[in-house]
Each structure stands twice: as structure tokens, then as C-alpha cells.
Amino acid sequence: MIGMTHPSKVELAAARLSLGSSAIFILLLGSLHLLEPEFDPTWRFISEYALGRFGWMMPLAFLALAISLACAGVAILPGVRNIPGYIGVLILLVAVIGLVIAASFQTDPITTKMDDLTPGGQMHVLGASLDYSPLAFLLLTFSLIRNPAWSAIRMRLFITAIIPIALTIAFILAIPADAVFGPGVYTGLIGRFLVLSYTGWVSAVAFHILASGRG
Secondary structure, eight states: OBTTBOOOHHHHHHHHHHHHHHHHHHHHHHHHHHHOTTSOTTTSOGGGGGGSTTTTHHHHHHHHHHHHHHHHHHHHGGGOOSHHHHHHHHHHHHHHHHHHHHHHSOOOOTTSOGGGOOHHHHHHHHHHHTOOHHHHHHHHHHHHTTSGGGGGGHHHHHHHHHHHHHHHHHHHHHSOTTOOOOTTOOHHHHHHHHHHHHHHHHHHHHHHHHHHHHO
């Protein structure tokens, strides 16, 4: 258990890979904002960067995020010891699968009607709909804080888990009732903060594991 015995080599390697993948995700996503400024970040979704000149970078960004979440799950698994935690791990696994699907299929423009989506666009939407990472973070946080080895960062875990939940609610509320997206609709901006908030929780658990290893 972290804090009583040193984390295993697998846990430490997973924590490092999770942090590295998060950094790559942030770098790729940030670069696309500069390389493809034609996509208004206030209402265009990040998936649409795959439609631009540097579209190959967006699938890599999704894969980097999927790897980061998967490695975070591997790193914390020994500290998960109750039903909420195991459910959280399962939800996180489904989210990782969803991100891989989203990375594998190119999205359609957000202005495309649901009835007009291409098969690839439909698969991308399916993959994105499987991403319930914020719920996984919250359940895993409730599980980890019951482990004395994680008590030192209890508040940090709660804060980094609550922020994605709050942003998810804000994202849902920002979706237009008529599903017509355009200027003045801020789902794109909220969605960007949402996916970036994932790296906050991931970083919290990864740094704690690495610090425990040094201890």
C-alpha cells in the first residue's frame, strides 16, 4: 500500500507514462489551436481539428489522453479496495475504449444533422458518448480516500474530481435545445476546459505515487 510500502515498478512506470501522455495531449491540443485557427474554440468541438490541415494530430491527442487515463488506472489499482472503486475502474476502462474509438473515426462537422452523419461520424459520436471519466474520477476518489496511504492528498483528489463533474454539468446545460450550434454557443469552450480538467486528477494521483516512491 502506498505510504506503507513503496509502489511497485509497474505502478511507478504507469504513473510516469500517465503524466507524459497527459503532457503530450496538452501539447497537441494547444498546438492545434494555433495551427488551425479557423475552428472557433468557443463553439467548435476539439474533434473537429481532425478535419483541418493538421488533422492527423487530433487522433494522436485522443490516443495520448486514453493512454494517460489507462495508465492512471493501472497505477492506482492496488489502492482501490471497495465496490465504488471497482465500478470507477470499470467506468474508466469504458472511457478509455471510447476515446480509442473516437480517435479511430473522424468526426463530422458539428453543424451536421444527426440524420446526415457519416458512418465514421456515427462511430466517433459513439466513442465520445462512452467517456464518463468525470464519474470515474469521483468514484475512485471516494475509494482512495478510505485508504490511509492517500489521506495526505484527500482534498486535492476531491477538488480535481469535482471540477470535471461541474464542467460536465455546464457542458450539458450549454447544449442548445434545438441542437443547432454556432457563434454564441459556448459548448466548445466548456468542452476544452472539461477535457483539460482530466489531466488535473490524473496528475494528482500520478505525482502522489511518484512522491511515495521517492519516500
